[in-house]
Amino acid sequence: MTQTQSMIPVSEVDFAQFPWSIPTNRYTSSTLAEDEGRAIWMKLWQIAGRADELPNAGDWKTYQVLDQSFIIVRGKDAKLRGFVNACRHRGNVLCDAAKGHTPKFTCPYHLWTYGPDGDLIAVARPDLVGPLDKSAHGLVEVPVDTAFGFVFINPDQGAEPLADFLTPQVIAGLAPYKLDEMTPVGMDVREELNCNWKVVIDAFSEGYHIIGVHPELLKVIDLQAGNAMHGMYGDHGVACSPFEVKDAANASLEEQVQAIRDLPSTFPTVAEVLPLFEQMIDANRDAAGALVFPEGETVRTTLQKATRQVLTAKGLDVSGLADNQMSDNQGWFLFPNFFMTIRAGEATTIMAFPHPSGDPNKCLWRCTAYMWLPEAFRTQYRAELTDVTEPGSYPYFLALQQDYDQMQRQQTGLKNKGLTHLSLVHEELSVARFHRAWNRHMNQAQGAA
Numbered sequence: 001m002t003q004t005q006s007m008i009p010v011s012e013v014d015f016a017q018f019p020w021s022i023p024t025n026r027y028t029s030s031t032l033a034e035d036e037g038r039a040i041w042m043k044l045w046q047i048a049g050r051a052d053e054l055p056n057a058g059d060w061k062t063y064q065v066l067d068q069s070f071i072i073v074r075g076k077d078a079k080l081r082g083f084v085n086a087c088r089h090r091g092n093v094l095c096d097a098a099k100g101h102t103p104k105f106t107c108p109y110h111l112w113t114y115g116p117d118g119d120l121i122a123v124a125r126p127d128l129v130g131p132l133d134k135s136a137h138g139l140v141e142v143p144v145d146t147a148f149g150f151v152f153i154n155p156d157q158g159a160e161p162l163a164d165f166l167t168p169q170v171i172a173g174l175a176p177y178k179l180d181e182m183t184p185v186g187m188d189v190r191e192e193l194n195c196n197w198k199v200v201i202d203a204f205s206e207g208y209h210i211i212g213v214h215p216e217l218l219k220v221i222d223l224q225a226g227n228a229m230h231g232m233y234g235d236h237g238v239a240c241s242p243f244e245v246k247d248a249a250n251a252s253l254e255e256q257v258q259a260i261r262d263l264p265s266t267f268p269t270v271a272e273v274l275p276l277f278e279q280m281i282d283a284n285r286d287a288a289g290a291l292v293f294p295e296g297e298t299v300r301t302t303l304q305k306a307t308r309q310v311l312t313a314k315g316l317d318v319s320g321l322a323d324n325q326m327s328d329n330q331g332w333f334l335f336p337n338f339f340m341t342i343r344a345g346e347a348t349t350i351m352a353f354p355h356p357s358g359d360p361n362k363c364l365w366r367c368t369a370y371m372w373l374p375e376a377f378r379t380q381y382r383a384e385l386t387d388v389t390e391p392g393s394y395p396y397f398l399a400l401q402q403d404y405d406q407m408q409r410q411q412t413g414l415k416n417k418g419l420t421h422l423s424l425v426h427e428e429l430s431v432a433r434f435h436r437a438w439n440r441h442m443n444q445a446q447g448a449a
């Protein structure tokens, strides 16, 4: 079975719908960065963490985007709520750490105290306060919800429900992976980059740069024009190029097997699956040791079968996933700033945030590797967030290091005022889709202003 129901081949895409010439000032202009703050960052659902970071009532964390700060807290009713991180009295910051645990929030300025549900429960020295309707002075609430184990927040109090924003296709497409049961393992890192946040999104939205930046991946990613499948769901989407040996039709079976063995170590599930894969391959050798596959079986289907068996034995229910999801990495994008490659049992996420200072030439990126582990092992193997303060000091895996260097080089070029537009090519369809959505949100905000 192949999971392609809601995806279409690139040959069916109407390219005329998308912008292919993109003004470069959206990466460098402070004025546009301010407009973007209003039109995108203050308007849309965005991921603020993982729900399992806040397991108990009273657990809280802060989330900052640009200069706006929010508190996300789990209430006694187990519900997560979001609040503007400012005291209702005279606006003092309530929480200035990244996370904590408390039965109540007391503002250090004049000691007003709020419950985890945001209610104002006490003021200091009521004799000095005069008449005050406490019920009208709770913290300012903003929408918070969860999906796929992620906590989403929306700074806009009038936001549409998260499920509507995500679309039913995104929800149905991601559900079978059981992302909510995955844990950050091995890498959870945040670092300031010298590039606009959209440079990061663009870089992870296309495979065209593999030829220039990640030549070692060409062994397993077959960049044939027309090979990719696309799912387009509102502003979000998924693209997938089959994860298979380049030119499988012309490579010998032994060469194909060797290519799987040589897969970069950035795919930990493959390493786990290799012993069974080797057994299954050896079962197909004749007396002379030559590989002879039964009708319909290939190196790719063997990898898929081994992956399904290993993950099932580990306890992951993969029954909702198709065979191609055992091998192929799907590249998901959730507008505005979340990119994820995912296949059965593992995922890598890249998020880009505008720099808190508002400087369009900088951003923060956060890269996290997720693995599905049996529940008993999740706490033990969970990666803690590393905040990199010394540029170049974090050992990213090869492909990420290559992107890290490339993105900052691109921003340097984009700053040249003589270059007014960049030119996208058809292989960069997801980049063009991203910019179409960006244009629409910016235009909508202009229309509303």
Ligand code: FES
Residues within 6 Å of the ligand: 087, 088, 089, 090, 091, 092, 107, 108, 109, 110, 111, 112
């Ligand atoms: S500003 Fe918070 S109690 Fe006065």
Ligand SMILES: [Fe+2]
Residues within 6 Å of the ligand: 203, 204, 209, 213, 214, 399, 403
């Ligand atoms: Fe890349």
